[in-house]
Amino acid sequence: MTVESTAGTATAAVPELVQLLTPEGERVEHPRFSLETTPEELRSIYRDLVLVRRFDGEATSLQRQGELGLWASLLGQEAAQVGSGRAQRPGDWAFPTYREHGVAWCKGVDPLNLLGMFRGVNHGGWDPYEKNFQLYTIVIGSQTLHATGYAMGITKDGTDDAVVAYFGDGASSQGDVNEAFTFASVYNAPVVFFCQNNQWAISEPTERQTRVPLYQRAAGFGFPGVRVDGNDVLACLAVTRWALERARAGEGPTLIEAFTYRMGAHTTSDDPTRYRIANELEEWKLKDPIERVKAYLVREGWADQEFFDAVDAESEQLARRVREGVRNMPDPDPSAIFENVYAEGHALVDEEREEYVAYAASFDGSEEVGEGR
Amino acid sequence: MAAEKYSMVKALNEALRRSLEADPKTLVMGEDVGRLGGVFRVTDGLHKDFGDARIIDTPLAESGIMGTAIGLALRGYRPVVEIQFDGFVYPAFDQIVTQLAKMHARALGHVKLPITVRIPFGGGIGAVEHHSESHETYFAHTAGLKVVSPSNPVDAHWMLRQAIASDDPVIFLEPKRRYWDKGVVDPLGEAALPLHAARVARAGKDLTLVAYGPMVKVCLEAAEAAAEDGHQIEVVDLRSLSPVDFDTLEASVKRTGRAVIVHEAPVFLGMGAELAARITERCFYSLEAPVLRVGGYFAPYPPSRVEETYLPDLDRVLDAVDRALAF
Ligand SMILES: Cc1ncc(C[n+]2csc(CCOP(=O)(O)OP(=O)(O)O)c2C)c(N)n1
Ligand SMILES: [Mg+2]
Numbered sequence: 001m002t003v004e005s006t007a008g009t010a011t012a013a014v015p016e017l018v019q020l021l022t023p024e025g026e027r028v029e030h031p032r033f034s035l036e037t038t039p040e041e042l043r044s045i046y047r048d049l050v051l052v053r054r055f056d057g058e059a060t061s062l063q064r065q066g067e068l069g070l071w072a073s074l075l076g077q078e079a080a081q082v083g084s085g086r087a088q089r090p091g092d093w094a095f096p097t098y099r100e101h102g103v104a105w106c107k108g109v110d111p112l113n114l115l116g117m118f119r120g121v122n123h124g125g126w127d128p129y130e131k132n133f134q135l136y137t138i139v140i141g142s143q144t145l146h147a148t149g150y151a152m153g154i155t156k157d158g159t160d161d162a163v164v165a166y167f168g169d170g171a172s173s174q175g176d177v178n179e180a181f182t183f184a185s186v187y188n189a190p191v192v193f194f195c196q197n198n199q200w201a202i203s204e205p206t207e208r209q210t211r212v213p214l215y216q217r218a219a220g221f222g223f224p225g226v227r228v229d230g231n232d233v234l235a236c237l238a239v240t241r242w243a244l245e246r247a248r249a250g251e252g253p254t255l256i257e258a259f260t261y262r263m264g265a266h267t268t269s270d271d272p273t274r275y276r277i278a279n280e281l282e283e284w285k286l287k288d289p290i291e292r293v294k295a296y297l298v299r300e301g302w303a304d305q306e307f308f309d310a311v312d313a314e315s316e317q318l319a320r321r322v323r324e325g326v327r328n329m330p331d332p333d334p335s336a337i338f339e340n341v342y343a344e345g346h347a348l349v350d351e352e353r354e355e356y357v358a359y360a361a362s363f364d365g366s367e368e369v370g371e372g373r
Numbered sequence: 374m375a376a377e378k379y380s381m382v383k384a385l386n387e388a389l390r391r392s393l394e395a396d397p398k399t400l401v402m403g404e405d406v407g408r409l410g411g412v413f414r415v416t417d418g419l420h421k422d423f424g425d426a427r428i429i430d431t432p433l434a435e436s437g438i439m440g441t442a443i444g445l446a447l448r449g450y451r452p453v454v455e456i457q458f459d460g461f462v463y464p465a466f467d468q469i470v471t472q473l474a475k476m477h478a479r480a481l482g483h484v485k486l487p488i489t490v491r492i493p494f495g496g497g498i499g500a501v502e503h504h505s506e507s508h509e510t511y512f513a514h515t516a517g518l519k520v521v522s523p524s525n526p527v528d529a530h531w532m533l534r535q536a537i538a539s540d541d542p543v544i545f546l547e548p549k550r551r552y553w554d555k556g557v558v559d560p561l562g563e564a565a566l567p568l569h570a571a572r573v574a575r576a577g578k579d580l581t582l583v584a585y586g587p588m589v590k591v592c593l594e595a596a597e598a599a600a601e602d603g604h605q606i607e608v609v610d611l612r613s614l615s616p617v618d619f620d621t622l623e624a625s626v627k628r629t630g631r632a633v634i635v636h637e638a639p640v641f642l643g644m645g646a647e648l649a650a651r652i653t654e655r656c657f658y659s660l661e662a663p664v665l666r667v668g669g670y671f672a673p674y675p676p677s678r679v680e681e682t683y684l685p686d687l688d689r690v691l692d693a694v695d696r697a698l699a700f
Contacts, residue, residue: 069499069500069501069677070500070501116676117502117676118501119678120499120501120676120677120678120680121676121678122676123501123502123673123676138460138501138502138503139460139461139463139464139503140433140461170432170433171433173433173434173437174433174434174464175434175437175464176464201404201433202404202405202409202412203405203408203430204404204405204407204430204432204433208430208432209432209433270412274408274409274410275408275409331678331679332675332676332678332679334679334682336675336679337670337672337675337679337682337683338670338672341671341672341673346671348641349670349671349672352670352671352672356670356682359689359692362692363688
């Protein structure tokens with residue numbers, strides 16, 4: 001596929017939103033982006049979407065049951081995450097926000113790993129080198145710079161790996177994100193900026209962050225930007241693959257704006273009825289990312305009821321495993337507070353650890369502390 | 374309207390409302406402060422009553438919020454900035470330290486920046502990373518900034534009104550774990566104390582507990598518990614961290630001869646370090662024991678399931694009280 005590196009500005013011939021699968025499940029062609037898929041691959045994509053949604057739903061329930069302190073649901077964003085996640089090769093790195101559960105799934109990260117920080121037993125804690133999936137980053141936008149620096153390292157090493165930096169519409173306002181664009185552009189870094197525009201940054205609509213479509217921002221930084229139907233997993237897959245190929249070929253960064261919708265609350269602490277109207281939700285329900293894949297599979301005769309039932313059964317199994325895994329997740333030993341503060345240790349940390357251990361032991365009756373206590 | 378029982382959130386909300394009514398130049402700006410009313414609802418209802426022009430939902434960019442607040446102040450406005458959580462102030466830190474704190478001096482006094490920066494701070498609410506930090510020392514260490522932290526709804530109300538009325542930049546640290554504590558506030562009354570005065574929250578003769586913000590409550594409880602053991606503990610609520618009301622502190626420690634300082638922030642180079650040094654300098658001949666400190670550890674704020682270990686609690690405060698009394 002040949003595509004010129006324009007800023008992706010809409011012309012009469014090229015629609016603004018890249019779509020390969022309509023909400024009704026109809027496969028359509030796009031003049032710039034094509035995709036070949038086998039029925040087997042499509043079934044596998046469908047499975048990913050369903051499992052990721054089921055996992056996410058289970059986590060929301062676990063929060064309601066008090067097993068998690070908080071959950072940031074990806075409901076509605078499954079296609080953006082599964083499409084862009086599946087586009088990556090194992091050697092590629094993903095730099096997520098706190099909502100990229102679907103990307104983690106595609107990278108092969110055990111979903112239970114994601115839940116520790118939401119339960120409050122750690123701050124993430126997984127080894128990012130294991131699946132090339134960086135720790136979740138809560139501070140908005142920070143990770144886009146890390147992704148860019150990592151990509152600069154790839155260039156120095158001369159390999160053809162690439163990086164995907166995830167962020168939201170709200171994050172697009174942060175200085176860090178704009179600095180990441182600048183660095184990536186100047187160093188022609190092999191990084192794909194994948195912005196999930198889910199229309200909301202907590203209570204603020206995207207108009208509060210920008211007066212132009214976000215993908216058009218790329219032009220000013222000197223690299224292409226593309227807006228893709230974020231609820232169309234095939235379009236997200238095709239466009240991310242294309243952007244990753246550009247990166248590998250030394251053509252530098254790309255901005256992808258996945259146009260999607262946050263179907264749930266910002267997090268389980270949020271009450272969206274305070275700031276958005278139900279109508280909006282109803283409209284986006286019609287563009288569900290999973291229903292259209294199912295409709296496509298059925299229309300083409302590539303999947304039967306037995307297949308769908310099997311995926312549902314598997315998703316229930318996953319939910320059970322997650323439920324049990326979370327309930328059995330042990331609280332850390334309090335003295336873990338003093339672990340991993342430094343790579344090479346620190347005298348003050350050691351001293352305070354000892355103080356703490358002695359103090360804690362005083363409650364076991366093994367040592368008397370103070371008078372009259 | 375007479376005195377009413379307010380939560381700290383409501384007390385702050387009412388303070389913002391009164392300040393907005395009193396001075397048309399007063400603005401509220403921050404992330405989600407508009408229709409949502411802020412993630413803690415401190416700005417609830419203000420957008421409806423004062424509109425877009427004065428209750429400003431900003432783009433998601435703390436440096437931008439702080440920098441534009443400075444510009445608005447230069448133009449004669451009086452911005453009250455909300456930073457959503459303690460851990461998210463750092464993108465604005467450059468603007469706060471290099472500009473907000475220093476512009477008045479740079480301009481030889483020709484410029485005033487009457488900006489209030491409200492930050493919910495401290496732990497104890499079971500939150501994820503970056504939502505529980507106590508970074509008061511960074512700000513208190515910066516000349517040009519004033520730093521205060523109320524411990525109860527009444528102080529929250531009056532101190533916020535005083536901070537907004539102040540012509541100096543004020544970092545206003547709200548103890549988020551006390552947001553839902555209740556107190557009787559009369560918005561038509563007047564402030565009992567100037568903004569930067571400390572307050573003896575409980576009188577005693579054996580030892581002075583010094584705290585501010587979230588830890589005042591813990592210290593009052595500790596004093597109560599110690600009373601059962603026959604110890605009369607005085608509690609000084611510092612209220613202002615820069616400037617510190619050292620006179621009130623000195624008078625108290627000279628009475629009691631012992632001091633224990635309590636804060637959530639790490640002990641190492643925390644407010645307690647400065648307070649202990651000053652108390653030692655001013656009260657040396659009255660001291661019966663070294664000034665002790667109870668605080669967070671020198672480690673990142675831990676995951677919520679073990680935060681109770683990190684945070685000073687009744688037991689740790691009483692342990693220090695006992696050690697000081699044992700001298
Ligand atoms: C620097 C910083 N400021 C504020 C916050 C609080 N906060 C968490 S998520 C969020 C909105 C993010 O919106 P967006 O980038 O669109 O991502 P989304 O949550 O919609 O996926 C805000 C303001 C934060 N985490 N970090
Ligand atoms: Mg968003």
